[in-house]
Amino acid sequence: MNQNVTLESQALTKTYFSTEPPTEVLRGIDLSVRSGEFLVIMGASGSGKSTLLYSISGMDRPTDGKVLLDGRELTSLRDAEMAHVRLTQMGFVFQQAHFLGNLDVRDNILLPALKAASKENKNAAIARADALMDRFGIAHIKDHGVTQVSGGQLQRASICRALAGEPSVLFADEPTGALNSSMSTEVMDALTDVHRSGTTIVMVTHDPAVAARGERVIYLRDGVLVDSHEAGPWQAEQAQQREDDLQAWLRNLGF
Numbered sequence: 001m002n003q004n005v006t007l008e009s010q011a012l013t014k015t016y017f018s019t020e021p022p023t024e025v026l027r028g029i030d031l032s033v034r035s036g037e038f039l040v041i042m043g044a045s046g047s048g049k050s051t052l053l054y055s056i057s058g059m060d061r062p063t064d065g066k067v068l069l070d071g072r073e074l075t076s077l078r079d080a081e082m083a084h085v086r087l088t089q090m091g092f093v094f095q096q097a098h099f100l101g102n103l104d105v106r107d108n109i110l111l112p113a114l115k116a117a118s119k120e121n122k123n124a125a126i127a128r129a130d131a132l133m134d135r136f137g138i139a140h141i142k143d144h145g146v147t148q149v150s151g152g153q154l155q156r157a158s159i160c161r162a163l164a165g166e167p168s169v170l171f172a173d174e175p176t177g178a179l180n181s182s183m184s185t186e187v188m189d190a191l192t193d194v195h196r197s198g199t200t201i202v203m204v205t206h207d208p209a210v211a212a213r214g215e216r217v218i219y220l221r222d223g224v225l226v227d228s229h230e231a232g233p234w235q236a237e238q239a240q241q242r243e244d245d246l247q248a249w250l251r252n253l254g255f
């Protein structure tokens with residue numbers, strides 16, 4: 001394995017046999033994600049983006065092929081082992097935050113980190129969560145109920161929750177899909193910050209302005225990886241140029 005590769009899929013397929021005929025959603029995906037990379041998955045609706053994200057993060061089982069995280073084959077793990085890998089090595093941000101309504105923002109953020117931490121590491125997990133809330137500008141709403149905060153604040157809280165366990169990879173599925181454009185910028189500024197501090201990010205989005213944050217964008221068509229666009233590290237002053245370049249690339253692909 002190349003030393004710089006952290007996450008890898010080999011000949012990954014996913015077929016749903018519940019439909020007649022069966023739906024072949026992923027058709028042999030070979031993908032390598034470099035350590036510290038910000039990778040974006042794009043493609044038309046139904047092309048298999050979320051299925052790919054779920055299959056490489058162990059949320060779903062592929063039909064065939066392999067997924068490796070730092071050289072360890074995830075596809076052969078039992079469910080409980082895979083759940084442990086997700087809890088301790090991966091973070092997740094979805095379009096909707098999925099927070100518990102009976103807990104405040106801080107307790108929601110702490111929940112998975114405390115579950116993952118050993119007894120002696122619980123205080124460190126709490127300190128980390130508090131520092132993350134400071135860093136992403138939501139310390140002042142830590143005692144609020146999850147229905148009393150804005151969508152952008154809630155998504156920043158999701159990012160804190162995802163990072164509190166110090167994952168090596170953060171998976172994000174349409175993290176700005178439910179937000180207006182200023183909240184979307186807030187959240188993408190937070191994810192850009194996460195990336196700059198060294199965390200690998202794999203994100204699905206259909207929004208070119210959001211995708212322009214990534215270093216590399218890959219394009220899925222009918223479950224096949226058809227092209228990839230190298231944009232290099234994000235620079236705010238080049239935001240429009242990056243988005244224009246990405247749009248031109250996407251137009252060529254028929255997006």
Ligand SMILES: Nc1ncnc2c1ncn2[C@@H]1O[C@H](COP(=O)(O)OP(=O)(O)OP(=O)(O)O)[C@@H](O)[C@H]1O
Binds near residue numbers: 046
């Ligand atoms: N449980 C399932 N059973 C059968 N088919 C499914 C199932 N889940 C997803 N599919 C099908 O797999 C295909 C890919 O779905 P997926 O959600 O991965 O696409 P996507 O590119 O993320 O789409 P979108 O941009 O609309 O979210 C779709 O045709 C979808 O209908």
